[in-house]
Amino acid sequence: MADVTLRKVIKRYDEVEAVRGIDLDIADHEFVVLVGPSGCGKSTTLRMIAGLEDITDGDIMIGGDVVNDVPPKDRDIAMVFQNYALYPHMTVAENMSFGLRLKHYPKAEITSRVTEAARMLDITDLIDRKPKQLSGGQRQRVAMGRAIVRNPKVFLFDEPLSNLDAKLRVQMRIEIKKVHQKVRTTTVYVTHDQVEAMTLADRVVVMNHGRIEQIGTPNELYHHPATRFVAGFIGSPAMNFVPARLEEVGGKLHIRLTDRIGFPLPESRAARYQNVARNEKLLLGLRPEHITEANAHLEPGVETFDTVLDVTEPMGMETLIYFTLEGAQICGRVNPNAGARDGGPLRLAVDLNNMHLLNEVTGVVL
Amino acid sequence: MTNTAVIDKAAPTRNVRYGSMSRDRTWALRWSYFFLTLFAIFSLVPPLYMLITSFKTSNEISAATNPWWIFHPTLSNYVELLTSNQYIRFFLNSAMVSVFVVTITMLISVPAAFALARMRFWGSATLATGVFLTYLIPDTLLFLPLFKMFVVFSDWTGIQLINRWYVLLIVYPTLTVPFCTWIMIGYFASIPKELDEAAIIDGASWFQTLTRIFIPVAMPGLIAATIFAFTVSWAQFLYPLVFTTSTDQLVLPVGIITSLIKGDVFNWGQIMTGALLGAAPPLIIYAFLMDYYIAGLTAGATKG
Numbered sequence: 154m155a156d157v158t159l160r161k162v163i164k165r166y167d168e169v170e171a172v173r174g175i176d177l178d179i180a181d182h183e184f185v186v187l188v189g190p191s192g193c194g195k196s197t198t199l200r201m202i203a204g205l206e207d208i209t210d211g212d213i214m215i216g217g218d219v220v221n222d223v224p225p226k227d228r229d230i231a232m233v234f235q236n237y238a239l240y241p242h243m244t245v246a247e248n249m250s251f252g253l254r255l256k257h258y259p260k261a262e263i264t265s266r267v268t269e270a271a272r273m274l275d276i277t278d279l280i281d282r283k284p285k286q287l288s289g290g291q292r293q294r295v296a297m298g299r300a301i302v303r304n305p306k307v308f309l310f311d312e313p314l315s316n317l318d319a320k321l322r323v324q325m326r327i328e329i330k331k332v333h334q335k336v337r338t339t340t341v342y343v344t345h346d347q348v349e350a351m352t353l354a355d356r357v358v359v360m361n362h363g364r365i366e367q368i369g370t371p372n373e374l375y376h377h378p379a380t381r382f383v384a385g386f387i388g389s390p391a392m393n394f395v396p397a398r399l400e401e402v403g404g405k406l407h408i409r410l411t412d413r414i415g416f417p418l419p420e421s422r423a424a425r426y427q428n429v430a431r432n433e434k435l436l437l438g439l440r441p442e443h444i445t446e447a448n449a450h451l452e453p454g455v456e457t458f459d460t461v462l463d464v465t466e467p468m469g470m471e472t473l474i475y476f477t478l479e480g481a482q483i484c485g486r487v488n489p490n491a492g493a494r495d496g497g498p499l500r501l502a503v504d505l506n507n508m509h510l511l512n513e514v515t516g517v518v519l
Numbered sequence: 520m521t522n523t524a525v526i527d528k529a530a531p532t533r534n535v536r537y538g539s540m541s542r543d544r545t546w547a548l549r550w551s552y553f554f555l556t557l558f559a560i561f562s563l564v565p566p567l568y569m570l571i572t573s574f575k576t577s578n579e580i581s582a583a584t585n586p587w588w589i590f591h592p593t594l595s596n597y598v599e600l601l602t603s604n605q606y607i608r609f610f611l612n613s614a615m616v617s618v619f620v621v622t623i624t625m626l627i628s629v630p631a632a633f634a635l636a637r638m639r640f641w642g643s644a645t646l647a648t649g650v651f652l653t654y655l656i657p658d659t660l661l662f663l664p665l666f667k668m669f670v671v672f673s674d675w676t677g678i679q680l681i682n683r684w685y686v687l688l689i690v691y692p693t694l695t696v697p698f699c700t701w702i703m704i705g706y707f708a709s710i711p712k713e714l715d716e717a718a719i720i721d722g723a724s725w726f727q728t729l730t731r732i733f734i735p736v737a738m739p740g741l742i743a744a745t746i747f748a749f750t751v752s753w754a755q756f757l758y759p760l761v762f763t764t765s766t767d768q769l770v771l772p773v774g775i776i777t778s779l780i781k782g783d784v785f786n787w788g789q790i791m792t793g794a795l796l797g798a799a800p801p802l803i804i805y806a807f808l809m810d811y812y813i814a815g816l817t818a819g820a821t822k823g
Contacts, residue, residue: 205716226722238713242735251731252721303721 155216155306155339156181157202162211164197164363171197173363174211184333184340188350189360189386196311198360199343203309204228216306231300232309235316237292239284239299245271246280249298263302270301273335274328290321297329301336308333310342314349326352347387351375359383376507381436381516384509390441390473393483396513397437399429408437408510411479419454419505426510429519438509438518441473444485446493447502454506465493474499566795573597573792580787596792606793608767609774613753613797616687616770620752621745623688624695628744631696632703633729637715647704654697662761665690669762684768687759691752698751699744706740707733742808750801771797 157179164172172194179185187195200206202213204225212219220228231252239248246267253263271277274294284292293313300308313329314322330353333340344350350357351371359366359374359382367379378384384392397410406423409415418426429435447457463482466473467489474485474493485501487493510519572580574592584590600606634640635647669680680686710733718728734741759773769777775793779786 203716203720205719225716225720230720232717232720234713234717236711236713238711238717240714240718240732240736242738251718251723255722255727299717299721 156183156214157307157339157341158212158214159198159202160212160214162198162201162213163209164194164201164206165209171363172201175365177358177365177368179339179341181339182337184342184353184355185358186342186344186350186354186356187358187360188344188347189366191345193360194363195343195345195360199309199311199341202307202341203230203232229306230309231303231305231307232311233293233296233300233313235312237284237296237316239292239295241284244281244283245276245287245295245298248284248295249302252299252303266302266304267298270298273301273332274298289317290325293317293325294328297332301332304338306339308338308340308342310340312344313342314344315346322349329353348389351387357387359386361386378438378509378518380518381438381511384438384511384518388440390484392509393439393441393444393481394436394511395439395481395483396479397435397510398433399426399431399435401431408435408505408508410437414458414478416456416503416505421454422505422508422510426519429510434513435519436511436513438511439483439503440507441484441486443504443507444474444483445502445504446487446491447500451502452504452506455502455504457500457502459498459500461498462493462496465495566798569791569795572787573795575788577786577788596788597796600789600792600796605766605774605778609769609771609778610797612684612769612774613771614800616684616691617749617752619685619688620691620695621748623692624699624748625741625745627692628696628699629703629734629741630729632700632707633725633733635700636704636707638725647701650697650704651701654694654701658694659757661693662758665693666761681762682764682768684763684770686762687752687755687770690758690762691755694755695748695751699748702744702747703737703740706737710736746804746808749804753797753801 157177159175159177162172162175163170175194175198177185187198189195197206201208202215204220204223208221213221215228215230240251243251249267249270250263253266258266267280268277271280274297276291276294276298279287279291279295284295287295293316296313310329314325317325326349329342342353351374354371356368357371357374358368361382367374367383369377374383374387378387378392381394385394395410397408400407400409400415402415402417406418406426407415408418451457460476460478462474462476464475466475469489471486472489472491472493474487476483476485487499487501491499493499511517512519568586571587571589573596574589574594576591576593576595579589579591631650635643635650666681669686673679673681680689714732714736715728718732723731754772755770756772759770763769763773766774766778771793775790775797779790779793
């Protein structure tokens with residue numbers, strides 16, 4: 154087991170720069186998820202850690218040793234691929250033991266490791282089957298088993314769940330978390346699914362256009378995003394953004410959305426935004442759960458306004474509502490009994506204690 | 520859902536037979552059986568004629584009777600050929616040449632295909648196309664320059680290759696290696712890239728990836744290539760005719776022609792018997808490996 158360090162890592166394919174100088178420290182035992190839209194460089198980064206791609210510039214260290222020019226087999230890593238990449242002509246047991254057999258481990262050792270991993274992953278009954286006789290979820294378990302038996306310094310996962318159906322994905326997600334709790338191997342996990350990233354990670358690395366946008370625990374990213382990209386990418390349904398500006402009304406700081414709608418800022422926030430220029434183009438960021446139906450009793454910092462809904466989506470435990478404000482489509486989450494209906498009017502409450510204010514031009518959260 | 524169901528019920532009943540899938544399929548089947556039968560007759564009549572002739576005496580063959588019927592069946596053609604040292608020699612030469620050629624071809628084309636399909640190196644794509652282009656040159660164009668090469672070689676080194684059966688081990692691979700490499704490139708290319716990446720991370724070298732992952736996974740393609748190489752070297756006529764002349768160096772197709780045609784006397788009974796017996800080994804190999812062969816060909820066809 155070991156820590157992984159990336160120092161100013163760059164990957165260039167001819168003209169295209171896929172990864173543009175990444176600095177990342179992954180501690181021993183840590184579960185780090187690289188997340189971002191397709192083409193953001195997350196898979197390339199993982200493949201560079203694995204040694205499947207050369208790095209153009211920078212340093213990659215595993216367990217303190219620079220591994221820039223070390224071939225994959227000598228990096229002591231194990232990788233789980235999106236399409237499982239099981240050897241089709243070998244049984245489950247042979248698949249799992251292939252790496253150990255290449256390294257001429259004693260037979261007894263191989264058997265005990267395979268048995269142990271199979272027991273951990275609940276695939277003991279499948280040990281003599283060929284991959285084509287297995288379901289997608291079972292194949293994924295075998296692929297993980299193949300990684301576990303090697304007992305490597307680092308596990309690398311490349312979108313391992315994206316070939317599974319939604320229900321199985323949730324199940325395997327829990328399975329992966331359980332395995333990590335047992336073996337505690339340092340793990341780097343790549344996904345484009347922010348839910349997977351949030352649920353699995355000790356720390357999430359959000360990537361975009363070959364750069365790291367933000368690194369943090371799932372909660373940090375959710376509650377304190379650094380940029381508009383992170384704010385919009387993490388969370389489902391996504392955060393709402395409404396054009397806004399600050400103004401002073403009677404010595405108190407207000408945020409104005411439209412001519413009709415403007416709210417006084419709560420005390421805690423007003424101090425933070427005091428120095429923002431009054432004429433600056435801003436965006437108000439609000440998560441859907443902070444736009445709800447108005448109650449008779451209002452908490453401090455919660456303001457109300459009336460609107461007409463475009464569409465409602467009943468989800469059972471809640472109803473998602475959509476309406477338009479200043480040309481932007483806004484999503485809110487209301488109680489199913491709040492009386493929301495398509496095209497109907499509704500009095501809504503916004504919780505400004507959880508608001509974010511962004512610079513519209515730079516996308517930086519203020 | 521319910522809406523469309525209601526509309527369907529209200530619509531007038533359609534003539535279900537008209538243009539239905541099963542009806543189209545029935546006709547397609549009839550036509551395909553018709554042409555398959557035609558083709559089967561077309562291709563099976565000559566061997567059948569050979570079989571009939573092989574059971575006749577020379578007198579009966581030249582007699583003006585119904586050629587499709589045997590009036591005095593005899594096994595003498597078979598007995599004579601199978602007890603003739605010369606025929607056994609031809610057969611052994613053929614077998615030896617074919618086995619060696621298949622081995623040499625596989626030893627060259629499988630690693631070559633692996634390198635061209637997987638190890639991206641400068642010019643690998645051009646080289647892969649080049650390999651296929653060499654196959655397009657007709658072999659009838661090549662035997663003269665090849666012959667000349669062997670003559671020059673013997674002038675320089677004193678090693679005589681012409682009129683030795685093993686010269687064919689050098690000549691035949693020029694036909695088999697390009698095509699087999701091409702088949703194997705297509706087959707290897709259809710194996711997902713993650714499979715060799717997984718093997719490399721598991722600690723396998725390129726050679727181990729080839730022998731322990733690629734060859735077993737690509738076995739159908741490998742067998743298809745083997746059958747092809749065997750068929751080419753077993754049935755080759757022009758090259759052995761040119762490069763070998765002494766009776767003890769001849770392979771079966773040339774041997775039958777040179778030893779059983781004396782001047783203008785054609786020993787038809789033995790020629791037919793010899794050719795039939797000669798066709799047996801490829802036939803037996805095909806019968807056992809047919810399923811693999813088809814799987815290999817189709818895989819190459821879609822992923823080449």
